[in-house]
Amino acid sequence: MARIYKILRTMADYAALNGDEVPPSMQLAVYEIPGGARGTEETLKRMVDIVRKSVRDPKRGAFLRGLAMKIIVDAGCKPKDYKCEAKVLHEWVRDKIRWTRDVRGMETLQFPWRTLEFGAGDCDDKSILLATLAIMAGMPARYRAIGADPDRKKTFTHVYVMLNPNGDGRTWLAADPTVSTAPLSWESPVRYVTMDLEVEV
Numbered sequence: 001m002a003r004i005y006k007i008l009r010t011m012a013d014y015a016a017l018n019g020d021e022v023p024p025s026m027q028l029a030v031y032e033i034p035g036g037a038r039g040t041e042e043t044l045k046r047m048v049d050i051v052r053k054s055v056r057d058p059k060r061g062a063f064l065r066g067l068a069m070k071i072i073v074d075a076g077c078k079p080k081d082y083k084c085e086a087k088v089l090h091e092w093v094r095d096k097i098r099w100t101r102d103v104r105g106m107e108t109l110q111f112p113w114r115t116l117e118f119g120a121g122d123c124d125d126k127s128i129l130l131a132t133l134a135i136m137a138g139m140p141a142r143y144r145a146i147g148a149d150p151d152r153k154k155t156f157t158h159v160y161v162m163l164n165p166n167g168d169g170r171t172w173l174a175a176d177p178t179v180s181t182a183p184l185s186w187e188s189p190v191r192y193v194t195m196d197l198e199v200e201v
Contacts, residue, residue: 033107037195040156043107044143044197047124047159050111051132051141052201060113061136067116068136082165083173085137087184090163090175093130097121099178123159126177130161131199134175140164144174145195146188153192160187162196 033042055061071092077084100120102108108122112129115121121129131141145159160176163184174187 036154037156037193040145040195041197043109043124044145044159044195046109047128047131047143048197048199050109050128051135051199054112054128054132055135055201064112064132065136068133071133072137082139082167083184086134086139086163086165086173086175089133089137089139090130090161090177090184093126093133094177094180094182097126097129097177099123099126123178127159127161130175130177134161134163135199135201138167140167140169141199142172143197143199144187145197146191147193148188148190150190150192156193156195158188 031046033039054064068089071088072085075084075088077088096119097115098120100118100122102122108125110118110121110125110128112132115125115129127143131143134141141164142162143159144162145156147153147156147158149155149157158178160174160178162172163175164170164172173185175184176182176187179186
């Protein structure tokens with residue numbers, strides 16, 4: 001695991017070796033989104049779009065694929081042990097990426113390579129990274145937004161990933177990379193509202 005972490009911290013060097021230019025460390029695009037459930041749906045759609053662009057990115061797609069493979073191989077998952085793959089990808093993002101709040105007053109979404117460079121992000125950033133790594137490992141993924149605040153029962157307050165390790169479309173396991181003690185398949189028992197969106201690439 002230490003070797004992976006070193007790679008993440010030297011992504012600029014990785015790109016330089018391949019003759020690629022790495023954009024500035026922070027790029028910000030500002031969009032206006034509606035409030036309430038419509039705003040949550042729009043945010044999830046933008047998160048799907050980030051994964052789609054990341055998977056297809058000619059400069060960074062191979063790096064993200066390689067990272068997913070390295071995490072799985074280093075963890076010792078046996079071939080076709082897809083639940084093991086889901087477990088180690090979830091745990092890696094959960095444990096290696098520090099939870100950090102958004103820019104104050106703004107819903108901030110990071111591309112996965114930014115989250116890797118920063119080593120930090122909030123629940124949507126960690127979910128984007130996990131969904132990207134899962135897709136790169138051949139695993140279907142979807143986002144799940146929930147509201148768990150008893151004082152704001154109709155307000156969506158959290159997002160995480162649902163993984164379908166076997167790819168059969170039937171058995172989906174929660175993978176919450178924000179809760180530090182959450183194992184694969186755990187999700188908050190308190191969910192006043194729920195919204196799912198498939199990550200289609």
